[in-house]
Amino acid sequence: MSDLDTVMVKKYRNNFLKEVEANVEEGEWVKMCMQCGVCAGSCPLGPYWEHPPQEIFMMIRAGKRDEILRSSSMWMCTSCYNCIVRCPRELPITHIMHGLAHYAERLGIAPKQNPTRKFARIFWGNLTKAGRVNEPVLGVGLYFMNGFKEGIRTTLKMAPVGMGMMKTKRFNPFAFMFYRGCKGKKDIHKIIKKARELELAKAAKFGG
Amino acid sequence: MAKKEYMFYPGCSSERLASASNYEISAQAMCDVLDIRLNEIPDWNCCGASIGYAVGGELPRLALSARNLAIAEREHPEQDIVATCAACWLATREARDRLEEDGVLMREANEALAEAGLKYEAKQRVRHMVEVLIEDVGYEELGRHVKKPLSGIKIAGYVGCQTNRPFGIEGESFENPKYLDKLVEIMGAEPVEKYDKKVACCGGALGFSEPEKSQALIKDIVEAAYDGGADMIVTPCPMCQLNVEIYQNQINKKYRTKFEIPVLYYSQIMGVAYGKTSKEVGLDGQIIRARKLEELAEKG
Numbered sequence: 001m002s003d004l005d006t007v008m009v010k011k012y013r014n015n016f017l018k019e020v021e022a023n024v025e026e027g028e029w030v031k032m033c034m035q036c037g038v039c040a041g042s043c044p045l046g047p048y049w050e051h052p053p054q055e056i057f058m059m060i061r062a063g064k065r066d067e068i069l070r071s072s073s074m075w076m077c078t079s080c081y082n083c084i085v086r087c088p089r090e091l092p093i094t095h096i097m098h099g100l101a102h103y104a105e106r107l108g109i110a111p112k113q114n115p116t117r118k119f120a121r122i123f124w125g126n127l128t129k130a131g132r133v134n135e136p137v138l139g140v141g142l143y144f145m146n147g148f149k150e151g152i153r154t155t156l157k158m159a160p161v162g163m164g165m166m167k168t169k170r171f172n173p174f175a176f177m178f179y180r181g182c183k184g185k186k187d188i189h190k191i192i193k194k195a196r197e198l199e200l201a202k203a204a205k206f207g208g
Numbered sequence: 209m210a211k212k213e214y215m216f217y218p219g220c221s222s223e224r225l226a227s228a229s230n231y232e233i234s235a236q237a238m239c240d241v242l243d244i245r246l247n248e249i250p251d252w253n254c255c256g257a258s259i260g261y262a263v264g265g266e267l268p269r270l271a272l273s274a275r276n277l278a279i280a281e282r283e284h285p286e287q288d289i290v291a292t293c294a295a296c297w298l299a300t301r302e303a304r305d306r307l308e309e310d311g312v313l314m315r316e317a318n319e320a321l322a323e324a325g326l327k328y329e330a331k332q333r334v335r336h337m338v339e340v341l342i343e344d345v346g347y348e349e350l351g352r353h354v355k356k357p358l359s360g361i362k363i364a365g366y367v368g369c370q371t372n373r374p375f376g377i378e379g380e381s382f383e384n385p386k387y388l389d390k391l392v393e394i395m396g397a398e399p400v401e402k403y404d405k406k407v408a409c410c411g412g413a414l415g416f417s418e419p420e421k422s423q424a425l426i427k428d429i430v431e432a433a434y435d436g437g438a439d440m441i442v443t444p445c446p447m448c449q450l451n452v453e454i455y456q457n458q459i460n461k462k463y464r465t466k467f468e469i470p471v472l473y474y475s476q477i478m479g480v481a482y483g484k485t486s487k488e489v490g491l492d493g494q495i496i497r498a499r500k501l502e503e504l505a506e507k508g
Contacts, residue, residue: 006238017390019387025261025265025266030224033372036370038443044408044409044411044425045411045414045418045421048421050376076414078258078368078369078409078411078412078413078414078420078422079258079369079370079412079413080293080373080409080412081257081369081370081373081374082369082373082409084374085374085376085382086372086382094374098261098262099261101261101262102261102262102263102264102265105262105263106265114416115417115418116262116413116414116418117246118417119259119413119416119417120259120260120261120263120413120417121263122259123259123260123262123413124256124259124260124262124263124264125263126334127220127253127254127256127257127260131251131253131254132220132223132254133220133221133254133257134251135220135221135226135227135355142416157458159347160457161455161457161495164454164495165227165454167495168230168492168493168494168495169225169229169230169492169493170225170226170227170228170229170230170493171227172224172225172226175225182252182253183251184251184253184275184324185302186277186323187323187324187326188253188272188323189470190274190323191269191271191274191275191320191321191323191324192264192268192272192320193323194271194319194320194322194323195267195268195270195271195316195317195320196265196267196268197452198267198319198320199265199266199268199316200278
């Protein structure tokens with residue numbers, strides 16, 4: 001390419017695409033999408049995506065930053081990996097969707113009321129606290145994530161399931177009071193803290 | 209045959225009194241018969257599972273798995289790591305592969321691990337228990353230990369997502385893997401042929417956060433098993449097991465169905481076929497009891 005071409009490419013290159021390439025997990029793959037739509041057709045929750053994956057890829061190139069990052073779409077991903085194994089261009093679509101969701105969360109613009117986002121926050125807090133998931137505490141956190149009133153309603157609805165789990169020794173009521181988790185929890189906290197520092201230091205400055 | 213040894217990553221749901229404690233019990237019983245020794249990774253931690261990405265991001269998530277990998281490598285670098293949980297396997301193998309391929313991520317992960325005095329070099333393979341059964345033990349040997357063929361039992365082999373994608377089992381297709389049906393057959397049971405929901409998604413973690421959407425998926429998985437004449441569903445994944453078993457009542461209320469089909473682990477049916485008792489394979493851990501299997505297990 002001539003120098004002039006390079007300048008033109010730079011000028012017309014969309015900034016959000018560059019931002020995604022720099023800051024989103026596996027983001028450098030986005031430009032490889034050929035818009036076939038196999039991902040959207042393969043998604044178990046496909047009908048619930050405001051913008052299906054192939055549309056998201058096009059929107060990234062069109063610079064629709066807010067529409068994407070504030071959307072609930074990526075939060076519909078069940079991590080089934082259908083899209084990954086079927087994509088003819090071998091884009092790691094699941095990881096890109098996770099990456100976009102995480103990036104929106106990190107920027108503080110992910111949809112606040114989305115239930116999977118809320119649950120994912122509770123889940124991460126739960127697992128990092130003791131190094132392992134404390135299932136009963138996670139369950140109660142989930143039931144009460146939309147407030148006390150709904151929490152009581154959900155708890156009552158889930159009571160038969162909980163009783164079933166308790167009877168079959170797959171639920172530990174004592175974990176509410178005492179849960180040991182990992183011996184090396186402090187190590188785990190240090191590892192995660194350092195990893196986060198490194199990741200943020202690497203993130204390019206696109207407001208990310 | 210010489211004893212096979214592995215570094216074992218059971219995962220959070222396999223802890224005592226956790227949601228897949230019956231999987232752990234039955235896996236141990238099965239391994240006991242097959243002369244497989246599982247050396248638990250000391251002080252293993254959670255892998256972040258399928259929704260850890262949201263807050264965790266890439267490097268913290270990889271570093272979390274790298275701690276388990278580094279400890280396993282320090283303990284027994286010559287042994288493969290084996291996980292029974294699909295999500296544990298996926299996250300750990302993904303971390304291993306990505307760190308091995310990407311020198312920058314490997315350096316950064318090691319920088320994080322150094323905070324805890326650990327170091328990782330990606331010396332071991334990370335495998336799922338069914339890989340060990342199929343590749344290291346082999347179908348023939350698996351069949352040789354059958355004492356009580358599960359005759360007269362029809363089983364829908366529900367492989368699900370994360371044992372199957374994105375890695376899957378060598379030589380199997382993503383769309384129609386056959387290994388679970390083959391295992392069922394070797395144990396003397398009859399697999400449901402053309403079980404069209406065998407690799408469908410149960411909603412995974414969204415079973416908790418988006419119950420209505422997930423239960424619509426689960427309904428189809430159960431319905432297809434009934435359509436195929438199944439007595440029970442068998443799966444290699446703790447998330448699948450939980451989602452497909454525990455919501456059947458709620459689905460019945462919503463869709464006016466009459467579902468009551470047991471959902472078991474492959475290790476439980478294998479354990480029974482190998483002559484273990486109900487308790488030894490955790491059949492008392494089923495919310496929907498697998499009566500046919502219990503009867504067979506208790507028969508002398």
